[in-house]
Each structure stands twice: as structure tokens, then as C-alpha cells.
Amino acid sequence: MSILVFADHHDGKFPKSSFEAVSYAAGIAKALGTDVVALTTSNLSGDGGLGKAGANKVLVHNTNSTDSQQLTRLVLAAAHAASADIIIFSHEITGKMVAPRVAAKLDAGYVPGATALPDMSDGFSVNKNVFSGKAIATIEVSSSKKVISVLPNSIGLTQDGSDATVETFAADLGSAGLKVRTVKKEVKDGIPLPEADIVVSAGRGMKGPENWGPVEELAKLLGAATACSRPVADIGWRPHHEHVGQTGVAIRPNLYIAIGISGAIQHLAGVNGSKTIVVINTDQEAPFFKAADYGIVGDAFEVLPKLIEAAKAYNANK
Amino acid sequence: MKILVCISKTPDTTSKIAFTDGNTKFDENGVQYIVNPYDEWYALVRALEIKESLGTGLVAIITVGGADNEPIIRKALAIGADEAVRVDSSDNDSLFVATQIAAYAKSGNFDAVFCGKETINYNGSAVGGMVAELLDWPYISLASKLTLEGNVAVVEREFPGGEEVVEATAPFVLSAAKGLAEQRIPNMRGIMAARTKPLQVIAPVEANTHTKIKLYTLPPAKGACKFIPADQAGDLIRLLHEEAKVI
Ligand SMILES: Cc1cc2nc3c(=O)[nH]c(=O)nc-3n(C[C@H](O)[C@H](O)[C@H](O)COP(=O)(O)OP(=O)(O)OC[C@H]3O[C@@H](n4cnc5c(N)ncnc54)[C@H](O)[C@@H]3O)c2cc1C
């Protein structure tokens, strides 16, 4: 028996969430005294760093398929080969597509978006966020086969593993139900929002799209991604993929800086998992301050230049 | 085209989240329920638009749950769905729910199943993929645009850092994300018509449940916010580095 983890990659590179999924698998494997087998569709050099994150063996099946039916067949074949009863994904676009399929096929209990390692002292239970981060549910899984997807940025990384053995893995993927027509990369040199450790976000308080210059400059200086509130995306000041909140992207960065955003409950639902929250708002009664770790009551147009100056000085001394 | 739209009930987004019975049950006291926004605004409305543009077809809605779901079912009918089915069960394990939906989609010869990206109370993103697997259909997740070319669905979907256009031939399962359609407010005629539209209640097919919520906890309360005077805003950068250690 071993623990199987699907390590998703973007253009051949593993995002942090994939290392987290491998570390999560390693945490379970350690408790059960077993091994971690990682599965990837990327052509690796060495073990791609997956060994350090906790994998003992890496199975490589080189394909550029992103079709959920084909990837499901691949994962099922690998689970069979590794005789794995527990299969781990990251709760990201690919995991959200493939993990439920795998669970349905195996008649397995599925925990989407786990935020902690399972508690195996009495049965098998796993915590996940519910009510868009406003509460945590402890989910008891009673089936022998289990599928878990790990919520990005919610568990620590294992760094002490050693090199994994790498094997190519052959499997019949069958035909693809989904065909890709075109792919358009939107962020060319920027950081994709869901993967960013730091996010600088702005709302209607910025008054108009022409005022986003300093927001982008601060983000760049901090190595951050940019985000926005929903009305800002709806009126077209910013692209839709920047919209965070209950009905947009849910993010959990280490640092979230909210500028000119009131902090409506639906906005908070998408950002309340952030480790540190900074709020900049002219209105000291803005609800966002209740969720903030640091607050500045002031006009963004005056505060931002000061932050940019300080960030430049900080970068110069780094 | 016959489209089955999966509708689930969720507390209104402004509801107070609290628990009872030793933190094992959601406290419904004073809570207003709504149709899960992704199901209503995007999945249902896009299904209706497709039927309207083709001038033929059927939009049915399905809900797995108890009689307390009927108000949200009527709401979805008022927006324009033709008929509704409720699978009478109190079970909400994702695979149990998906098994019910898949069985109905199959027996009703549907061409497509639309669901929401996720429920905003369970945040699973699970049911759609499971339905697709149980039916052995393609799964188009996180669709933000959908057009039909005959029986081929052409869909735009966003992924971290970009978007792609994909296609799949019916039958397929689709999960709806923001952008797929615009919210519709039901009018008086719709509300009146909804009262007499067919709502069938059926018994669940046999299915396993493997997961159960054992306990709820609230996240630890935030400490007090530390305020930095606006004229010393630059000091924030130092605090983020030295104190919060996030840069
Ligand atoms: C079902 C539902 C789902 C929703 N989903 C989302 C979602 O996913 N994401 C989301 O963001 N919203 C969502 N909303 C909308 C949400 O309720 C709020 O309306 C929205 O978040 C407000 O955006 P805002 O803070 O940018 O604008 P406003 O509420 O208008 O706030 C602007 C803020 O800027 C401040 N300000 C003004 N001038 C300045 C200045 N010069 N410097 C600094 N501060 C200034 C003001 O004091 C104010 O606090 C949803 C609503 C509903 C009903």
C-alpha cells in the first residue's frame, strides 16, 4: 500500500500547491508507515523537487492532456499500480476536475479542500473550510478508499525528503472528451492570483481605472499579484479574473492589502483565509477594519505614494 | 436540447454562521435561504438562454433534499425553468447527491447537465465532476462562456494566469462560473406561472454515503487591528517585514 499524489504542473513547472499536496501525502504516509508515490504528466529533470517535498517514487506519464476523463484514467491506473487507497490532489483547477471523478469511480469518500492532515486516532476525519471560510467542518470519511484535495496555502511544506526514484509510467488514456481550441495566457510576467503569496487589491475607492498605476506599482515592488472587488470588475475597470470574493476567486495569500474596499461580507468570504490583512480606507467605520491586522485610515491617493516609497527603500536594502 | 440544471439551497450570503446541538448542526434560526448563486445566476440562466435561442428544448431543474427546498425550487421555476424534480432525501454527501442526479439525467435522456462551480456553503466543487464520471460524460468545469455549434459546446474557461477555449460534444456536464450569464429577476408572470409548473418528488436511488460532517468550529477570532497613522504609512512596510514577517 502507498499514498498516491497527483502533482499538477503549469507549463512543466510545479506550483507551490503541488509541493503542498506532496507534503500532505507525506504526512499521511508517515503516520501510516508507508510510502508516497507522486504522479506527474510533466517531463521532469531529476525528480523535479518532489522528493524533497516527501515523495519516495515519481511516476512520469508525459502527456499534455488536460481532459478530466483522460487524467482520471491515468490516476486510476497509477492508483492500481501503486495499490493506493488514499489519493491526494491539490484543490485547484485540475484537482477540482479530476478528484471528484476519481472518487466517483472508486466509490470513495471525497474531502474537497482539506485544510489539515487527517485525524486517524478515531476513524478518519479531515477538516475543511465551509461557508466560504466562515467556519470549519470536520468531515468523517467512512469508506476504505479516500480521495482528498488539499486547499492551497493551508498546510506547511515538507522540506526534508530525499531524492525520489523516477519511473516512466505507461497507461492507456483512451480518448479525450474535451478538446482544447485555443489557450490565451493573460498574465505574461505577473503572478497568477491563486498562487500569489502577496496580493494587492483595490476597490471602488480608487474612483476610476486610470488610477490603478500606483496599485500596480506597489504590487510589483512587493512581488504581488493584483486583485479587485466585484463592482470594479463588473464595471470593467479591471479584468474579471482579478475579482476576488464569494462569487470570484477565493484566495489565501500570506499578505492581502485591500485599498478602497469596504469589506462587504461577500468580499471577505474570498479573502478571509489570508494570514495577514492590511486595510487602507478613508472611512474608519469601514467594516473591513474588523477583519484587518493592520489598518491605515486615510486617502489611498496620499497613502499609496508613501507605501511605494517605503517599499522601494525596503527593496534597496534587501 | 434537454438540459438538467442542478439547484441547491444555501443560506443567504449575509447570514450569521452559528451552530447548535453541540456544534454538529447549522443554526437555521433567522436564516434566509437562497438558490446557490452559481446555480441560479449562471447555470440556470444560461440554460434558459440556450433554449430561447434554439426556440425548442427543455430546461428541468433537480434538487436533492427535503421539502424545505421547495421555496428555492419555486424561485428557479419562476425564473423560467419548465419543470422540477426533487429527490426526497436528507443526505448531502457529494457522491450520494451526484448518484441521484446522474440516475435522473440518464433516465430522462438529457443532453447536458449544468451545475454551479461550487455551493457557497459546502464549497465542494465536487458534485459536477462526480455526475460526469457516473455518466461517463466529458466534464467542462468552470465555464465562463458557452456557445453551441450544433451539439458541440464551445466553452471559455479561466485558469490561473489565462483562459482557454475548449469544446465537447453533447452529452456533457458543465459547471458554471461567473460570466456565463447575467442574473435574471423573476417577474410577476413568472412567479404566478411557477405555482402551477410540474414539481415531481421522487425517492432516491440506492447510493452509498462515505462522508459526514461530525463537527463545526468557528475560525479563531482575529486580534485587534493595529492602526498606523496615515502620515506615517511607510512604517507599514517595516511592520510587515519585522512583525508580521510576511515580506
Ligand atoms: C450574492 C452576492 C455576491 C457578491 N460577491 C462579491 C464578491 O465575490 N466580491 C466582492 O468584492 N463583492 C461581492 N459582492 C458585492 C459586495 O456586497 C460589495 O458591494 C462590494 O464588495 C463592494 O465593493 P467595494 O468595496 O469596491 O466598493 P464600496 O462598497 O463602494 O467601497 C468603497 C470603499 O472605498 C473607500 N474609499 C473611498 N474613497 C477612498 C479613498 N480615496 N481612499 C481610500 N478609500 C476610499 C470607501 O470608504 C469605501 O469603504 C456580492 C454581493 C452579493 C449580493
Ligand SMILES: Nc1ncnc2c1ncn2[C@@H]1O[C@H](COP(=O)(O)O)[C@@H](O)[C@H]1O
Ligand atoms: N443537493 C443538491 N441538489 C442538487 N444539486 C446540487 C446539490 N448539491 C450540489 N449541487 C450542484 O452541484 C454544484 C456543486 O456543489 P458542491 O460540490 O457541493 O460544491 C452546485 O453548484 C449545484 O449545482
